Amino acid sequence: MRVLGVDPGLTRCGVGVVDGTAGRPLRMVAVGVVRTPADAEVPQRLVGIERGIEEWLDEHRPEAVAVERVFSQHNVRTVMGTAQASAVALLCAARRGLPVALHTPSEVKAAVTGSGRADKAQVAAMVTRLLRLDAPPRPADAADALALAICHIWRAPALTRLQQARRLHSAKGPVR
Numbered sequence: 428m429r430v431l432g433v434d435p436g437l438t439r440c441g442v443g444v445v446d447g448t449a450g451r452p453l454r455m456v457a458v459g460v461v462r463t464p465a466d467a468e469v470p471q472r473l474v475g476i477e478r479g480i481e482e483w484l485d486e487h488r489p490e491a492v493a494v495e496r497v498f499s500q501h502n503v504r505t506v507m508g509t510a511q512a513s514a515v516a517l518l519c520a521a522r523r524g525l526p527v528a529l530h531t532p533s534e535v536k537a538a539v540t541g542s543g544r545a546d547k548a549q550v551a552a553m554v555t556r557l558l559r560l561d562a563p564p565r566p567a568d569a570a571d572a573l574a575l576a577i578c579h580i581w582r583a584p585a586l587t588r589l590q591q592a593r594r595l596h597s598a599k600g601p602v603r
Contacts, residue, residue: 428583429456431489431520432575433480434568435497435512437472438465440479441568444487445558445576449584453577455558456487458569469511476512480519492520493579495571496529530578535571538578550574 428448434441440461447453461479463472484492494517497510520527533543540553551563551570557577564570 428491428580429487429489430576430579430583431483431487431492432572432577432579433492433494433513433516434571434575435495435509435516436568437463437469437476437508437512439566439568440476440512440516441566441570441572442480442483443564443569443572443576444483444489445573445580447577447580449581453558453580455560455573457483458564458573459483460566460569469508473511473515476515477519480516484519484523484525489525491526491528491579491583492516493528493530493575494520495535495575496531498531528579528583530575530582534582535574535578538581539574547571 429444429446432441432443432445442461443458444456445453446456461476461483463475467475494513497506497513517527536545536550537543539545539557540549542549545553547567547570551567554560554570554573554577555563558573564573
């Protein structure tokens, strides 16, 4: 499975592509950051993020997209920008008919490091180890995007089984 991980942000939107399946070694395909100027207006920044994500989708042809789920922060301005960048990633994937998964930061940290409270350095260190890289991806947004892709690859089989069970249960109707 090839997954594009997206760590949304208006200034730096981390993107990373990982190939693999649960229980097998993973391989980093590409990693980077889509950048927009901090002094640009939000609509132009969103267009820049869209162009960047579309280029990544065109070049790497992922089978799924994993995006960090926006969570409440004290800085409303930051969370709004993150949510807007996240929406662009969701739109780009949906336009192509790609399955999209949203993973919380603590879910990603737990999947990659074993602790939902891991710090950025721990996540970067485990991403480096899991993908057998020579050095941690920089900036942290890039490492986080790879962590999102890894999390999705490892959790996708369980999520698929859960969705199938829900469909089966709803098709059977109410239990009597």
